[in-house]
Amino acid sequence: MGRIKFNGVLFLMVLQIFLVATTTGDERFELYIHLVDLDGRTFNARYDDFKISDEDNGYALSLGKFNGTIEDAMRYSENMKFTTFDHDNDEDDDNCADWFESGWWYKACSDCYLNVPNRNLGWWDADNYISLKEVKMIIRPKEEMKK
Numbered sequence: 001m002g003r004i005k006f007n008g009v010l011f012l013m014v015l016q017i018f019l020v021a022t023t024t025g026d027e028r029f030e031l032y033i034h035l036v037d038l039d040g041r042t043f044n045a046r047y048d049d050f051k052i053s054d055e056d057n058g059y060a061l062s063l064g065k066f067n068g069t070i071e072d073a074m075r076y077s078e079n080m081k082f083t084t085f086d087h088d089n090d091e092d093d094d095n096c097a098d099w100f101e102s103g104w105w106y107k108a109c110s111d112c113y114l115n116v117p118n119r120n121l122g123w124w125d126a127d128n129y130i131s132l133k134e135v136k137m138i139i140r141p142k143e144e145m146k147k
Helices: 013-022 073-077 096-100 142-146
Strands: 004-006 009-011 029-037 042-047 050-052 061-063 066-068 121-125 128-141
Touching: 029 050, 042 073, 061 073, 073 121, 128 142
Parallel strands: none
Antiparallel strands: 004 009, 029 042, 029 128, 042 066, 050 061, 121 128
């Protein structure tokens, strides 16, 4: 698993997410993404079943049903393996992790960029690119939704 360098600090983001999402056995998780654009407008995206495969399968992304106030841009990356500087798993001719200076579930460099240092974070909404100043990705057990 490659490391992700962000502002001089090394993160093992996918490994951490994987450990959270798999150490509890068969428990299911949801993913909630809170987005704030450069004008302060807020958006959200919720996936009712969020999974990441194991290392042997490249930490591939799996998303459940979508509900949100923005288009489902992350769906473009579904079933993609995680790409890092040293593991080019995307479909682009170049390594998207090199291009964006960050690891992610890139397909052909994706429709959402939520882990990009030194560049605009962003999300494609239909034909419009939304530059973001803030992103929060929250993972919680699916049972928590019912409380």
